[in-house]
Amino acid sequence: MLTKATTGRAKRPAKPITLVGVDVYIITENGIPAFDDYGAFKIEFISNRGTKVWPGYVSEDLMLVNWYRCRFMATKAVTDTDVDTFLTALSKKWKWSAAQKLWNYGDEAGFSKAY
Amino acid sequence: MGKHVITMLPGEGTGPEICEAVRRIIDHTGVEIVWEYEDIGLDCLDKYGTLLPEKTIKSIAKNKLAIKGPTTTPIGTGHKSANVTLRKMFDLYANVRPAKLIPVLKRPWDKIDILTFRENTEDSYAAIEHMVSDEVAQCLKVITWPGSYRIAEFAFKWAKANGRKKIQCVHKANIMKMTDGLFLEAFREVAKKYPEIESGDIIVDNCSMQLVRNPGQFDCLVLPNLYGDILSDLCAGLVGGLGFAPGANIGDNCAIFEAVHGSAPKYAGMKKVNPSAVLLSGVMMLRWVGENAAADKIEKGMNKVLAEGKTLTYDAGGTASTDQYADAIIKAMN
Structure with a gap:
C-alpha cells in the first residue's frame, strides 16, 4: 500500500542507473587484506576508517581497526547475479559485515572515494 | 634547544x-x-x-x-x-x-578559556557515502572504540600536563546509542584513570546553548569529529572570530x-x-x-x-x- 504522502512526495529527476561495483566491508585481524582474482570484479582500493590503506602510501602511525571497506569495481557489464556469485566466492575466504552495490546515476558516480 | x-x-x-x-x-x-x-x-x-x-x-x-x-x-x-x-x-x-579571551578584544564575557579536543579522523568524515537509491543518500558515521579511547586519553593527558581541572564529553548518545554511545563509553573508561580531573558529559545541543549563554563554565571538551568541527568554530566566535x-x-x-x-x-x-x-x-x-x-x-x-x-x-x-x-x-x- 502506498500512503498519500508517498505518492505526493517531491520527485528528483530520474537518471539511468548502472551497476558498476560493490563495496564490501571485511572484518579481519590480519591487517590489510590481499584478494584473489574474482573475474568480474577487481579490487580498486581498501580503506580503514575512511583512510585509503591500499594502494599507495600508508603512514606507520596509522591506527587500523578490524573493519576494512574494500571497493571492487566491475571489469565488464554486470548484473545482480554476478554480485551474488562474487559474494559467494568471497565468503569462502573472508568474513564480511555488509556489502553495498555501487551505482552510477547517469554519468555521475553515486559513491564517494576514500581519503 | x-x-x-x-x-x-x-x-x-x-x-x-x-x-x-x-x-x-x-x-x-x-x-x-x-x-x-x-x-x-x-x-x-x-x-x-x-x-x-x-x-x-x-x-x-x-x-x-x-x-x-x-x-x-x-x-x-x-x-x-x-x-x-x-x-x-x-x-x-x-x-x-x-579559545581563550584576549583581554583587549571586547566581548560580553570576562572569562573564557576553553580547550576543545576534536576527534579528527572518524565520524561522518570517514568519506563513506552512497546514493542507495535515486532519491536516498546515506553517509556512514564511523565511530571506533580505539579511536574514541585515544582522543579521550589525549585530552586527559593534555589536561593533566597543563593544570586543567575539568573535562566534558560532548555527544548525542541519547539518540545515537551505538555510535555516540561507544564514544561516551570509551571516554568514561579513560576518565576512571584520571580521578584527579573532574569529568562529565553533556549533550551536544545543550552544550551549544550553554556555550552561548554561559561560556565561562566550560574548561575542556572532548568531541567526535562533526560536533567538534562545529563547536570549535562557535568557541572561536566567542573570543574574537576565526x-x-x-x-x-x-x-x-x-x-x-x-x-x-x-x-x-x-x-x-x-x-x-x-x-x-x-x-x-x-x-x-x-x-x-x-x-x-x-x-x-x-x-x-x-x-x-x-x-x-x-x-x-x-x-x-x-x-x-x-x-x-x-x-x-x-x-x-x-
Whole structure:
C-alpha cells in the first residue's frame, strides 16, 4: 500500500542507473587484506576508517581497526547475479559485515572515494 | 634547544603573505629553525594535478612537524580536501583548539578559556557515502572504540600536563546509542584513570546553548569529529572570530599546526589580512617543541600590540597592513 504522502512526495529527476561495483566491508585481524582474482570484479582500493590503506602510501602511525571497506569495481557489464556469485566466492575466504552495490546515476558516480 | 626542521605550507590566496609575516615573527624569537617550504592547495592543481603533491607529503613524513597557511577546498569538483587528507594520512587524530579571551578584544564575557579536543579522523568524515537509491543518500558515521579511547586519553593527558581541572564529553548518545554511545563509553573508561580531573558529559545541543549563554563554565571538551568541527568554530566566535583562532592537528608522531580560517582569495596580494590565527598556531607549535620562552615572547608582544590599539588589521578595527602588524609585534617583543 502506498500512503498519500508517498505518492505526493517531491520527485528528483530520474537518471539511468548502472551497476558498476560493490563495496564490501571485511572484518579481519590480519591487517590489510590481499584478494584473489574474482573475474568480474577487481579490487580498486581498501580503506580503514575512511583512510585509503591500499594502494599507495600508508603512514606507520596509522591506527587500523578490524573493519576494512574494500571497493571492487566491475571489469565488464554486470548484473545482480554476478554480485551474488562474487559474494559467494568471497565468503569462502573472508568474513564480511555488509556489502553495498555501487551505482552510477547517469554519468555521475553515486559513491564517494576514500581519503 | 636544538635546531628544528619544520615544513612550511603557505597555502594559497592570502596564505603566503600571512605565513611570511608569521615566519618573520617566529624567527625574531631567536629559535633556530630551518624552514622547508612546500606547496599545498589550489595552486598545485595546474602544476601537479593534485592539491597535495608527493613532495609535500615526503617533507612532512620526514620532519613530523609542519605549519600550514589557509587553503581552499574546491566545491563540487571531486577533489578531496588537502586538510582532511593530511589529517587522515598522518593519523593526526587530535584536533586541539584553544579559545581563550584576549583581554583587549571586547566581548560580553570576562572569562573564557576553553580547550576543545576534536576527534579528527572518524565520524561522518570517514568519506563513506552512497546514493542507495535515486532519491536516498546515506553517509556512514564511523565511530571506533580505539579511536574514541585515544582522543579521550589525549585530552586527559593534555589536561593533566597543563593544570586543567575539568573535562566534558560532548555527544548525542541519547539518540545515537551505538555510535555516540561507544564514544561516551570509551571516554568514561579513560576518565576512571584520571580521578584527579573532574569529568562529565553533556549533550551536544545543550552544550551549544550553554556555550552561548554561559561560556565561562566550560574548561575542556572532548568531541567526535562533526560536533567538534562545529563547536570549535562557535568557541572561536566567542573570543574574537576565526582571525584569532589557532589550531593543532596532532598524532602520535607528527603534528601540523594551522589556522582554521579560509584563504580569503579576494584579499590575496593586498597584505591586509590578520595573521594572528596562523601566528597563534605557531605559538602552539613552539610550545609543542618545548620552546616555551619564545612562545610567551610572541604572545606577550601580540597582546601588547592589541592593547595599544594603534596597529591593528581591519578585522580588529584598524587600518594596518599584515606587514605593519607583524613589524609592530616584532618591535613589542624587543
